[in-house]
Amino acid sequence: MxxxxxxxxxxxxxxxxxxxxxxxxxxxxxxxxxxxxxxxxxxxxxxxxxxxxxxxxxxxxxxxxxxxxxxxxxxxxxxxxxxxxxxxxxxxxxxxxxxxxxxxxxxxxxDFEAQALAAASLGPEHLEKIGGGEIRPASSRVVVGPGTGLGVAGLVHARHTWYPVPGEGGHIDIGPRSPRDLELFPHYQSIEGRIAAEQLLCGRGLMNIYRAVSKVGGCPAKATNPAEVTAAWADGSDPAAVEAIELFVTYLGRIAGDLALIFMARGGVFLAGGIVQKIIPALKHPRFREAFEDKAPHGAIMKAIPTFVITHPLAALSGLAAYARTPVRFGxxxxxxxxxx
Missing domain, CATH: 3.30.420.40 (ATPase, nucleotide binding domain)
Structure with missing residues (x-):
């Protein structure tokens, strides 16, 4: 080589x-x-x-x-x-x-480096803003993508260059915060006794939440895959699916907020992937930003950090194209x- x-x-x-x-x-x-x-x-x-x-x-x-x-x-x-x-x-x-x-x-x-490259290069026409805050130029950014797993990447700006920082941030711990969480967490499937963010924030993670809600509610789980859960949430036909999406959005807000603090991502947090594109109305409900901003003693900082859904259908290719055009712009x-x- x-x-x-x-x-x-x-x-x-x-x-x-x-x-x-x-x-x-x-x-x-x-x-x-x-x-x-x-x-x-x-x-x-x-x-x-x-x-x-x-x-x-x-x-x-x-x-x-x-x-x-x-x-x-x-x-x-x-x-x-x-x-x-x-x-x-x-x-x-x-x-x-x-x-x-x-x-x-x-x-x-x-693959998530490519998503980070997209977060540095996509225009506003491919971003759906969720809540308040404004992008601070040349400041760190974070990309979070629930999909087959939970992808996470940082984006750091220095010397007029964007440096993507890939990692395994999807495997950080997540724990219960509310009384409802305390009811549900014992029923979430874990890995060697640990519930990582990816256990709840990806396609199978959504099913993990949905099955736990159904079990605690004493109702049979009707949906058999994430697409059926999102469809049942959209038409309101299954209360367990509605709550599962609400919890998914809340957990995503918490994790996105944690990652924003880790990177001090004043340049914004960007949500990527097909799942978030399908549930934008749920993300626009106040519960997402409330969970994102609930980071005492740094609530004021969090309110100023914007969050976006990447809506470009081929975001990774767009990021790669940006890098291909001007490699020197990216580290x-x-x-x-x-x-x-």
Whole structure:
């Protein structure tokens, strides 16, 4: 593996950008720094044996453009020349992509780094503001994304550069605060006796809350998946689903507020992913901001920190495109994560 210096910011166009998750993969080609990305249909990872096959079949075979470089965001730890994905059988092998598909340069980043890059670059048309507060320019930001798991990333600004800070913030502890919490927490599924934020704030976390509410209420759980819970909340047909969404929003507010304090995120907290996009009316209810701001003795600080839902349907690709256009604007560490022919 040839690894360039971190000072080598040049990435040659055209650039393939890809957001590779556990279930779906999204690709686009950026012809130059001024063009809009040429997007390709979202594909199911289960339909292809390998990433190489998916790129060849669904991208390269369907365009006359031959990308020289690739920037890929993957849901998994980036270690060595073979990168296993967390909820996907694919293995990302950058050297093989170079040798077999003709790429000259490949950068691989964490999927939530891409969301953080989006939080630094998206315009107001792709942000739904929740509550008060105003963005303080050049101040730290936080991205929180309930999805398959609970993704968390920070974004720190220094020397005119945005530095994404990925981590495992979704696994911090969460505990009961209210009398209702004390009723429900004994019924939440834990991991080795511990309830981490991700146990409540993701798709299966929503089901964890819903089943506990149903059990404590002595009612059978009607919904069998998160989509059914959100649908039953939306039409009010299942009281347990309504309360589950209300609790989900409250817990998300608490965790988002904790993370805002950790990063002193005066630049804002950005909520990412499909779940939050579906429950924006619930997030606009005062309970989210009340939970977010309830951080005595720092309530005044919290009131000044804005919160947003990222509404861009392909936010990670947008973040990657921003990085591809002007890599020098972002402090993305490429050591051990960049391969060149």
């Amino acid at each position: 040839a690894t360039p210096s971190d000072n080598d910011h040049t990435i040659a166009f055209p650039i393939l950008i890809g957001d590779i998750g556990g279930t779906n993969a999204r690709f686009a080609i950026l012809v130059d720094a001024y063009a809009e990305p040429k997007q390709f249909p979202i594909l199911a990872t289960a339909d292809f044996a390998t990433l190489d096959e998916a790129i060849q079949t669904e991208v390269l075979d369907k365009t006359s453009l031959q990308p020289r470089s690739a920037i890929l965001a993957v849901a998994g730890p980036i270690k060595g020349d073979e990168i296993d994905l967390t909820n996907n059988n694919w293995v990302v092998r950058p050297k093989a992509l170079i040798e077999e598909l003709g790429f000259e340069d490949i950068v691989v980043v964490n 993305v560490a490429t050591e051990g994560r960049r391969w060149k022919a």
